[in-house]
Amino acid sequence: MISAFLLATALAAAAEADLRAVAALPGEPSVVAAASLTKDDAPILTLENRSAFDAASRKRRVVLFGTSEAAASVVIATARWFKSDPSAASLRQETELSVLPLAAFDPADAKAVAMTRWMTFQAPDAVVELDEADAHPIGPGNVLVHNWGSNLPITPQALGSTLRTAASGQVQDRGLDRSPHAVMHARVSRDPAVIAALLAKRYPEQPAVSYIPSVAWTNTLTLAAANGDQALAQKVHEQTAPWITRAQPLFGNRVLLTSIAGTMVFAELGGDALPLALEGAKLAAARKADGIAEYGQGWTDDMFMASAILARVGRLPDHRDALDAAAQLLVDYAARLQRPDGVFLHAAEGPFAWGRGNGFAALGLTETLTALPDNHPRRPQLLTIYRRQMAAMKEHQSPDGMWREVIDEPGAYREETATAMLLTAMARGIRLGWIDATFTPFVERAWLGLAAHVAEDGTLIDVCTGTGSGPTKRYYLDRAAIIGPDDRGGAMALLAAMEVRELRKR
Secondary structure (H helix, E strand, O other): OOOHHHHHHHHHHHOHHHHHHHHHOOOOOOEEEEEEEOOOOOEEEEEEOOOOOOOOOOOEEEEEEEOOHHHHHHHHHHHHHHHHOHHHHHHHHHEEEEEEOOOOOOOOOOOOHHHHHHHHOOOOOEEEEEOOOOOOOOOOOOOEEEEOOOOOOOOHHHHHHHHHHHHHOOOEEOOOOOOHHHHHHHHHOOOHHHHHHHHHHHOOOOOOOOHHHHHHHHHHHHHHHHHOOHHHHHHHHHHHHHHHOOOOOOOOOOOOHHHHHOOHHHHHHOHHHHHHHHHHHHHHHOEOOOOOEOOOOOOOHHHHHHHHHHHHHHOOOOOOHHHHHHHHHHHHHHHHHEOOOOOEOOEOOEOOOEHHHHHHHHHHHHHHHHHOOOOOOOHHHHHHHHHHHHHHHHHOOOOOOOEEOEOOOOOOOEEHHHHHHHHHHHHHHHHHOOOOHHHHHHHHHHHHHHHHOEOOOOOEEEEEOOOOOOOOHHHHHOOOEEEEOOHHHHHHHHHHHHHHHHHOOO
């Protein structure tokens, strides 16, 4: 018997053209994407609509998927029937459809994580399974399931009657509280200020002199000032006090650029904290003979870690040399790591487009351009680097607005921090005039995707774990996705919420 993985490979090679032909028909679903990759790196192809996180839509969302070669061909034919047949016109008026022709997920994935992830974030009210075996687990929520079992072959028209039933809600109820559609609708309907307040109160859970707590602290201070919230400001002062009072040393035995970046909060606090920021900036500006940041690794991470503190100190009188150092570092790193298409590689020894690595590059450019005077000699060059990256990010955004854990791999999972960081950089650029308003829909879609990944209690979904440089793309693809409380994910989502809040004031 042919394995599901060989079938997926065959589908990727032979049926992608069929999917794209269906996608090109008027209406939705219209985007060929991927839910994951097989263990042999074949994409598990999907045909998706763009409305998973559209809170304004009142249509019922249905996902149709198959688990065999015969089922896959029927799924594709049904999608064609749904989009083009006159008999499906009324169904199109009330239904948003996404399809997964062949759910060839790795059977070693005992928890069905990849399938659950994709299915949940399609925000279905109902799922129709065209299968020759038992029903598959499809994720949390009041997902409605119809399993066609072994009733093959079947015509799209006959399957269409099941889609109508699914669209009306008259299929098996798994008995849980809410469908993923209801959950996502509630999440994306929240105002950015509401999400920002939720995250500012919760993060960081582990105070330290590092970039992660400092991103949360600096944005919490901004939110506190905007809302007149003394309790939030007091939280930051209390959590940073051990370093400001010198009760704790600024750095440990080994100085890392990630820790140096943590001194950015002291620039924001000023006063007695300012000497700590100046110490951080001095270390951030140091370079090795090969041009790598003295305390960095030569990765795109360094572009943000150094710029975060240098840009803030560079705004101070008599410290403009910090801006010169930040600008030069960014130009040098881009020369080594930015591809001709604008996407950044993570590292010379890790030449892959890691999602958060691109976020680090984008935020480093954003921090520096925000502080850099209009007449700075490096500004035109940095704008070119930034604009090339932002244009590339438009091309690689997933159908639901997220960016992926590997930017240019459609089967990589859709990742929370990359989305938060890239939408922040894009939103700031629109707001300050570095890029034009054609980028706004990409920011708004990314924001909805990000909001869907921030749970009601402030925990996060699909935050890529800490990642060094790796020698293969598979190294990056296999990085674990954190689900739950996470300081990194919370800090970056807070940053994004604050930037979207500012953009919407325009």
